[in-house]
Amino acid sequence: MTTAAPGTVSRSAEAFTEGAPRRTPSRRRGSRGRPARRRPGRSTSLTVAMGLMLAYTLIPLLWLAISATKSNQTLFDSPGLWFGDGFHLFENIQDVFTYDHGIYLRWFGNTLLYSVVGAGGASIIATMGGYALATYEFVGRRVLSAVVIGAISIPASALAVPTYLLFSDMGIVNTPWAVLLPSLASPFGLYLMRVYATEAVPDAMLEAARIDGAGELRIFLTISLRLLAPGFVTVLLFTLVATWNNYFLPLIVLNDPELFPLTVGLRQWDSLAQGGAGAGATPILPLVITGSLLAIVPLIVAFLFLQRFWQSGLAAGGVKQ
Amino acid sequence: MKRRAVRRNLTAHAFLLPFLCVFVVGVLAPLMYSVNLSLYQERMIGGMVFTGLDNYTKAFKDNLFHAGLGRVALFFAIQVPLMLGLALLAALAIDSGRLRAPGLFRIGIFVPYAVPGVVAALMWGYLYGDRFGLAGEIGDLLHTEVPDLLSESWMLASIGNIVTWSYVGYNMLIFYAALRSVPEELYEAAEVDGAGALRKAFSIKLPALRPALLMATTFSVIGSFQLFNEPSVLQSLAPAAVSTNYTPNMYAYSLAFDGRQFNYSAAVAVLLGLVTVIVAYAVQRTTARRERML
Numbered sequence: 014m015t016t017a018a019p020g021t022v023s024r025s026a027e028a029f030t031e032g033a034p035r036r037t038p039s040r041r042r043g044s045r046g047r048p049a050r051r052r053p054g055r056s057t058s059l060t061v062a063m064g065l066m067l068a069y070t071l072i073p074l075l076w077l078a079i080s081a082t083k084s085n086q087t088l089f090d091s092p093g094l095w096f097g098d099g100f101h102l103f104e105n106i107q108d109v110f111t112y113d114h115g116i117y118l119r120w121f122g123n124t125l126l127y128s129v130v131g132a133g134g135a136s137i138i139a140t141m142g143g144y145a146l147a148t149y150e151f152v153g154r155r156v157l158s159a160v161v162i163g164a165i166s167i168p169a170s171a172l173a174v175p176t177y178l179l180f181s182d183m184g185i186v187n188t189p190w191a192v193l194l195p196s197l198a199s200p201f202g203l204y205l206m207r208v209y210a211t212e213a214v215p216d217a218m219l220e221a222a223r224i225d226g227a228g229e230l231r232i233f234l235t236i237s238l239r240l241l242a243p244g245f246v247t248v249l250l251f252t253l254v255a256t257w258n259n260y261f262l263p264l265i266v267l268n269d270p271e272l273f274p275l276t277v278g279l280r281q282w283d284s285l286a287q288g289g290a291g292a293g294a295t296p297i298l299p300l301v302i303t304g305s306l307l308a309i310v311p312l313i314v315a316f317l318f319l320q321r322f323w324q325s326g327l328a329a330g331g332v333k334q
Numbered sequence: 335m336k337r338r339a340v341r342r343n344l345t346a347h348a349f350l351l352p353f354l355c356v357f358v359v360g361v362l363a364p365l366m367y368s369v370n371l372s373l374y375q376e377r378m379i380g381g382m383v384f385t386g387l388d389n390y391t392k393a394f395k396d397n398l399f400h401a402g403l404g405r406v407a408l409f410f411a412i413q414v415p416l417m418l419g420l421a422l423l424a425a426l427a428i429d430s431g432r433l434r435a436p437g438l439f440r441i442g443i444f445v446p447y448a449v450p451g452v453v454a455a456l457m458w459g460y461l462y463g464d465r466f467g468l469a470g471e472i473g474d475l476l477h478t479e480v481p482d483l484l485s486e487s488w489m490l491a492s493i494g495n496i497v498t499w500s501y502v503g504y505n506m507l508i509f510y511a512a513l514r515s516v517p518e519e520l521y522e523a524a525e526v527d528g529a530g531a532l533r534k535a536f537s538i539k540l541p542a543l544r545p546a547l548l549m550a551t552t553f554s555v556i557g558s559f560q561l562f563n564e565p566s567v568l569q570s571l572a573p574a575a576v577s578t579n580y581t582p583n584m585y586a587y588s589l590a591f592d593g594r595q596f597n598y599s600a601a602v603a604v605l606l607g608l609v610t611v612i613v614a615y616a617v618q619r620t621t622a623r624r625e626r627m628l
Contacts, residue, residue, distance in 0.1 A: 056432040063427050066420070067442045070503060074445070076468060077457050093461075093468045138352045145349035149342050157350070164361050166552075166614050168560040170583055171607040172361065174590045174599055175368035198360035203353060229345040258450040260563050261583075265591070276452040280567060283456055287570045302460070305453045312448040 074309075081105055081303040085296035105303040112300055119271055120278040124257060124308075126189065127274055131196035132252035139199050139252075140245050143206025144237060148214060158207070164200035170261045177265045191266035192274070196256045202248040209244035210237070246319055257312050275308045372601035389601035398579040399602060403609065405490060406581050410558035410613075413494035418550055421502050425509035426539070440510070444503035451500060455567035458496045459484070463571070484572040493564045497557070505550045512546035513539060552614050559610040562587070582606045 076093055082102040083091060091097030109117050145151075146158060176195055180186045185194075214237050222232045238245075260276040267273060270281070279301060286297040375385045393399050424443055428436045446454065462483035464470030473480035483492045516538060524534050562583040569576040578592065579585040582602065589599035 054432070055434055057434075059427055059430070059432050060434045063424065063433060063439055066424060067439055070443050070446050070499065073457055073461060073499065074449070076461060080460075093471050135356075138356060141349045142353035145346040149346035149349075150339075151343045151346035154346075161357075164357070166556070166611050167361065167365065167607055168556045168610055170560045170562055171603050171610070172364045172368070174586055174596075174603055175364040175371065176360075177590075178371065178596060178600075179364050179367045194356065195360040195364075197356040198353070200357070200361065229342065233349075254447065258452070260450070260452045261587075265587070276450050279456065280452055283567070284570050301456060305456055308453055309449050312450075313445065316448055 077306050081306045085299050105299045109300050109304045117304055120273050120275045124274040127192050128253055128256040131193050131256040132249055134197045135199040135202055135252045136245055136249040139202030139206050139248055140241055142203045144210045146207045147210035161200045161203055165204055173262045173265050186266050187269055192263050199252055205248055206244055210241060213240045279304055368600045368604055371597055372604050374597050389598050393601050393605050398585060402579050402582040402585050406559050406561050409490060414554045417498040417502055418505055421505035422509055424506045425513060428510055429513040443506055446500050447504040451563040452567055454500050455496055455564040459568050459571045462492055486575040489575045496564050508546050508550055509543060512543050516542045551617050555614045555617055556610055
């Protein structure tokens with residue numbers, strides 16, 4: 014159903030993976046992976062216009078970072094985009110970590126578990142499946158492809174309520190499994206890998222390996238996996254963002270705060286803050302703001318860290334076309 | 335030869351087995367369960383009764399469901415073109431090679447994608463407020479009264495801004511990748527043939543972008559019609575402006591967990607899924623037809 018033209022997906026993968034295979038031969042690329050185009054002059058006015066857009070995307074985050082350095086009182090009587098009196102960031106972080114017996118760190122650990130296991134598992138499963146769909150003729154291949162494409166257009170959130178009901182029959186609501194199991198299934202990831210594997214793993218190379226007497230599993234582990242690496246990283250990024258940001262499903266299937274991911278936990282703190290709670294020992298608002306800032310940092314670090322892998326210029330040139 | 339074919343068949347099935355397992359548990363079973371559930375009703379006398387499509391006819395006439403659906407449709411009609419237009423302009427600008435520090439723009443505009451939707455909604459919710467956000471301050475700066483962005487009349491636009499902020503960079507990257515896939519030789523050939531910048535934009539860049547535009551639009555359909563996180567977070571800041579049936583997904587949620595009407599909630603979720611799929615399919619069709627025309 015939702016069939017993007019072949020190539021679309023692998024192109025979107027290329028945005029992340031600079032070394033994706035190309036159909037067209039091109040000249041040597043610069044470090045950016047971009048051919049040296051005869052450039053028209055640099056335009057200052059265009060740079061300024063785009064600078065406005067950059068300001069739009071970054072200023073809210075700047076506000077968040079600055080606000081995380083303020084005490085509850087300072088939040089209300091200092092300008093939003095400048096520091097108030099005193100630098101309370103470390104106090105705030107300490108409050109976030111110690112509030113309610115360090116529940117925030119529990120949430121952080123939970124989010125890490127759900128994301129790493131969920132996204133990692135989903136990517137491995139999707140890579141194996143997509144590779145099989147791309148390289149083997151087998152019984153049921155057509156049907157399966159159609160089902161997967163249909164499943165992409167079923168939004169995950171539409172399944173959240175029935176998932177809860179099903180899992181409560183199975184007796185696994187309010188356990189980590191209730192969050193992990195659904196996030197392991199990524200039809201979009203499988204589709205992306207299928208398209209990617211079709212382009213990245215040449216049949217001729219597989220045949221050559223078979224003639225050399227390699228078994229299918231060995232071929233996959235030693236040859237195909239390396240060629241599929243950029244696609245794998247791309248799927249990993251998509252699924253990592255999806256699981257780290259997951260809110261609707263855990264909100265429904267979990268009710269024990271000890272199992273919450275950050276998103277559900279922060280939302281709960283925000284409700285407390287709006288409800289005028291926190292008039293007691295610890296005001297909650299700085300906690301929500303600082304906790305939000307801390308929740309963003311790991312994903313941005315993951316992106317920058319994985320960027321090294323996107324740049325891996327994997328030559329699909331093992332075969333002379 | 336034949337034996338080898340059988341063995342490869344087995345290999346393929348073995349490779350696909352893990353996916354099939356999680357797919358059945360995570361997607362197929364809940365889907366079936368939901369459809370099945372939506373065909374029954376809980377009665378005071380007799381418990382669960384098979385009622386066929388009754389829940390669906392009820393949803394068709396349900397004004398609360400209509401209101402939510404109308405809201406997300408309006409959201410889709412306005413927010414999606416704006417967001418994709420911005421993303422397209424940014425991608426073209428970065429691809430044009432006329433920017434200083436293009437890498438900075440690529441990363442900087444993409445960064446909000448890494449911010450969880452809930453956190454983005456919390457942050458913007460505070461920014462909109464006049465207590466310690468920026469809305470009041472900007473008003474003071476310009477000596478004008480900034481409207482209450484968390485009021486009922488501004489709420490949908492405010493949510494639209496949060497979604498745009500979160501996904502504009504993601505879509506930009508998809509478009510940028512499509513532009514980058516154009517081989518340099520094409521531009522050179524066009525120049526030799528005397529094509530100007532406009533001609534190159536329409537004859538080379540647009541066709542290269544079409545599949546990416548289609549994909550981005552399709553994902554945006556799903557995102558708009560399934561809207562939940564942002565309005566649900568803003569609800570605590572502005573309970574008067576965001577009702578429990580503000581979007582169809584919020585309605586399905588509140589039916590199930592506040593009203594304990596699981597059967598009806600399942601019907602609403604299935605119906606919403608169907609509407610989403612139909613709209614996504616319609617988007618595919620229009621684009622494909624336009625492509626045939628060109």
